[in-house]
Amino acid sequence: MAQIPKLSETTPDDYARLGMKSGLEIHQQLATRKKLFCRCPVVRPYVEEYDAEILRHMRPTLSELGEYDGTALMEFKTKKEIIYQIRNETVCTYEMDDTPPFELNQEALDIALEVTMLLGCNLVSEVHIARKQYLDGSIPTGFQRTTILGVDGSIPYKDRRIGIRQLGLEEDACREVSDVGHLRTYRTDRLGFALIESVTYPDMRTPQEVAEVAQILRWLARSTGKMHTGIGAGRQDVNVSIEGGRRVEIKGVSRIRAIPLLVHNEAFRQAALLEIKAELERRGITAASFRADVSNVTELVAGTQYYPIAKALRDKLEARAVVLRGFRGILTWRTQPETTFAKEISDRVRVIACLTRLPNIAHSDQEGETLSSTEWTRIKKATRAGDTDTVVLVWGDRRDVETGAGEIALRAREAIEGVPNETRQALPDGTNGFERILPGPDRMYPDTDLPPLAVTEERIERIRATMAERPWDRAARYEGLGLSRETAGLMSRAPERFLFDRLAGAKAYPPRAIAGLLLGRARHLRRRGALPRFDDERFAETVAAAAAAKAPVEALLALVEKTCGAEGLEPAAAIAALDIKQPxxxxxxxxxxxxxxxxxxxxxxxxxxxxxxxxxxxxxxxxxxxxxxxxxxxxxx
Ligand SMILES: [Zn+2]
Known part of the structure; x- marks a missing residue:
């Protein structure tokens, strides 16, 4: 593909022609007081100070792993050291040492069940805790406790419904602070927070639909008033596939605004990978005929002026050449905006061989400065690379460079299959990069520490009795009160909605005026810090006093400024001070x-x-x- 089309120039028909499908996993932190399986406090926003660091060696041996899958093999290759930064106040031996869990947090279970009901899922009759394997170190014990509370729900969207595969309740993992070379650092405060995961079916057909449905799902859970909001409290995994491609998951998208471009770029990345697959087929390169030859070229590049390699050699590192037979031109194939197939290879070398200093590869089709043409000629001759071949260089210490050379060959071979089975990470520019080989299906196993817990009829009835109103039902009700469709929509998911209900219910002033005040001037003043004493109670008392004094609706803002502002007058005093008059x-x-x-x-x-x-x-x-x-x-x- 010569160019990746722009998001703004792509129509729903274009995505339909690609056969694009997309689904979501929305993670949201529950605003509980304690963590899910221990009594440590949930502290938000996060505190950046920590008391101690714990070093762990993550070195699974293949024999320990038994039937190992791609992820296990990958973590085995990376040989990471993990540092956990801990604050004594927010972590206990449960999170760090796998001491047995406490009973499942009942407050979290109630909230999660409420969301499950809001999604219209069929509830489980018993809660069974499972362990999900985590090999990247983000959970020190190597597994996450998780449970499914309901399946097969749906939400309305446009003129159709979006299917909800399931709702899960699980522990949050550590926050990654850095990942350089063989050292990865995590902060543990977030570890063990109660998290819900709402999983949709792949029912979205355009990048915009994915973002809109993500927003609706976030609002739906927030309608309970029991979710954390703010940075990192909600994260999405977005999965994308096209016809002939493969379901690829883009992990940890925190901003919904970022979703459309990510989905768009992934759809066209898969299209580009399928074109490369077709081109390799045309060239007669198959899994059986594929050849990649590795040689040590450290001495051949000894005198190079190309800085990354020259520096590596000064540091006593080594260089390898991988000849990809018949791959001429493939590495410069555009796969994402400003990105070529070479990046797919470089990513694997970075993540799996831990050669994190970039650039970490150079290749013979590359435009721009690398080795001199004399040096390339020398290497091609020594490695018997012909005109139809591509030579890829990689450099690093002996162990990493061997892993790196192996990864170059592996990723090139996967091009024959099209789209590899891997998870991707969202990058700030809207493209995505390799994160890890996708785990096999058998990452879940039952947890024997906790007995099953029955979800009783009484519990369900108790939750149903006070269940949140769904945002779309609320919006329809507000339209019935005379709010415009737009204002009704805004108010239905605004934090002020409970206050609005109370004031509209009092019927002293027109709901439309109350909504305008709450979402307009009052909100504006609060954001500017001009209403430091604002709370629902004080605001409602002010409005009630205004109504009793028969103050005109226009006087409300001035009154609220007096009662909720720095002065903090009592409502009666504010009315007297303002000398409220009849028109x-x-x-x-x-x-x-x-x-x-x-x-x-x-x-x-x-x-x-x-x-x-x-x-x-x-x-x-x-x-x-x-x-x-x-x-x-x-x-x-
Ligand atoms: Zn704890």
């Missing part, structure tokens, strides 16, 4: 005020602004702003 009286007083003011000789527009300022200073809230403007305009004219 007729207010008009009379403004007229009297205007008679007394000076009238500077300035042009009309300026005069109007000047007078408006004077009047608002004294009469803000007494009448609608629009009415005051009309009076001032009449005065100025």
């Amino acid at each position: 007729a009286r207010a008009k009379k007083e403004i007229a009297a005020f205007l008679e007394k003011i000076e009238r500077p000789a300035i042009e009309r527009a300026k005069l109007e602004r000047h007078v408006m300022g004077l009047v608002m200073e004294k009469f803000r809230g007494a009448l609608p702003g629009k009415t005051i403007a009309e009076i001032v305009s009449a005065f100025a004219g």
Whole structure:
């Protein structure tokens, strides 16, 4: 593919032609007080200080792993050392040492069951805890405790429904701080937080649909009012496949806004990999005829001026050449924007051979400066590389360079199959990079530490009785109260929705005006820090007092500024201070005020602004702003 089309220029028909399908796994942290399986506190936002570091060697031997899958083999090859940074306050021996778990956190179970019901899933009758294998070190014990609470739900979307495969309740893993060379560092505070995972069927057909459904699912869980929000509290895994490709998961997407471009680029990456597959077929390269020859070329490149290799040799590292027979031009094939197939290979070398300093490979088809042509000629001759071959160089210490050379050959061979079975990581520019070989299906096994727990009818009824209203039901109800569709939608998922319900229920002021105040000026002032004493109770009391004093709706904002602002007046005092007036009286007083003011000789527009300022200073809230403007305009004219 010469160029990857732009997201903005791609239509739903284009994705349909690719046969694109996409699904989501939405992870959200529950706002519980304690972690899921121990009594450690849930502390958010995260604290960056820590008390101690623990070093672990992650060196599974293949014999220990028994029937090992791709992930296990990969972690075996990487030979990582892991550092855990711990704060005594947020971690105990359960998370770090695999001492037995406490009973499942009942608060977390209730919240997760509520979300399961909101998704319309069939609930399990018993909670069975399973262990899911984690070999990357992000969970010190090597497994995550997890359980499925319901299956086969759905949510409405446009004119159809999106299927929900399941809802899971599980422990959060560590936060990765860095991953350089053979050393990976994690912070453990988040470890063990209760996390729900909502999994959809691959029912989305365009990148925009994926983002929209992700948003709906996040809002749905948040409608309980029991989810953490903010950085890292919600993360998505997005899976994408196209016809002839393979389901590839892009992990840990934290911003929903990033989803469309990631999905788009992955769809076209798979399309590019399928084109490469077809090209290799055309060239007659098959799994049986594939050849990659590795040789030690350390001495051949000894005098090179090419900095990355020259530096490596100064550091006593070695270089290998891998000749990919018949691969001429494949490595410069564009797979993502600004990205070629060479990046697929470089990623594997970086992640699996831990050669993290970039560039970590150079190849003979590469444009731009690498080795001199004389040096390439020398290497090609020594390795018997012909005109149809590509030579890939890699450098590093002896062990890593051997692993790296092996990975180059492995990834090139996988090009024959098309799209490899791997998970990808989201990159900030909307492209994605290799993360790990996809685990085999047998990563789950039963946990014997905890007995099954029955989900009783009583429990379900108790949760159902106070279950959150789904955002779309709430929005429809708000439209019925006279809110515009847009405002109803906004209010249905706004944190102010409970306060709005209370005020609208009191029927003192039109719901439309209350919604406008809460989502407009009041929110604006709060964001600016101008309403430090704002809480639902105080706001509601202010509105109730205003209603009792028959204050006009326009006075509400000024009153709230008095009661919830720095002054913090009691509602009655605020009403007295503002001298709330009835409209007729207010008009009379403004007229009297205007008679007394000076009238500077300035042009009309300026005069109007000047007078408006004077009047608002004294009469803000007494009448609608629009009415005051009309009076001032009449005065100025
Ligand atoms: Zn703990």
